[in-house]
Amino acid sequence: MIRDGSNPRPAGPATATLLLAVALLVTGGAGGAVLAGCTSDTGRPPPGSSSSAGPSGTPSSAGSPAPWSVATPGTTGPHTPGDGGTSGSVPRADGPASQTDADASRDGVDPSIAALPLTARVKPVPKGPVGSTKVTVSDGVWLISRPVGSPGSYAELLHLDSAGRRVLRSYPFPRLAPRWVLVTPQAVYCGRAGDAETPDTMICRVDRATGDLRVLVSADLKEEASFTEAELSGRPGTWIVDDRNFAADFGNVPEAGTELTFRSGAARLRLSPDTLGVLGS
16 A cells, blocks of 8 residues: 555556465465465474474474483484483494394393493493403403493493494493403403492303393492382392491402402402392401
8 A cells, every 4th residue: 555645556467466476475375385484284393394383373492302212223212211311312323233023031131221332332440540441252242341432330231242343232220330351261250339429339240151231239329229129120130239348349359259349448348249149248
């Protein structure tokens, strides 16, 4: 409309054609074309638009933070393995799964971790002030690994073939990540001291002939263990909780012989190398 109050001139054919074209673009007619950022007559966002609306019509976030997850190869989908976790998800990873579903079920490994390719699954934890986190022996490689995307409270003891290209067995330790590994002719041992996130100490034993796992969990930074045997009963192997707080530190690698002997200064603790039972100090 003309702002001075005079009557506008009738629209000519060219002007009418232009107005019709604009109307088609705005309303989504003539093949559904929609101006970028506009909403079509169906009420749906235009194709290619990344915005979404909640029930009240206000935009809602399309990517709110998810709990920590290990995604299957080629995805970033959330899946929470075991206990504990931090926010975030793993990068996209390509390649064959590091374990079959049957082997993962046998070992108690979360499917999302078993689905990771070997390059993302085998990530040796850094060597601490004592002991080692990787040992190569005649029957393959034993190492403590933290898969890509896992929180610091999670680690697994892996038994790989001699070439380090196949997972033979896995022993997962959610919220009880071991810090060292020791291999003897009869068994493989791993252990940890308590920390701020998980105050319990732990020592594990894997029989090299049978693959059987036995674990002793005890108090360390608190008067009693934070775990109960009921909480650990669903994990593969035999788990024992001892509420005593020993002066010797399971974060140190023991002397292995007819006994396992842990030393921390003047403190000493002797365990059975077969059952992990306490023999004395």
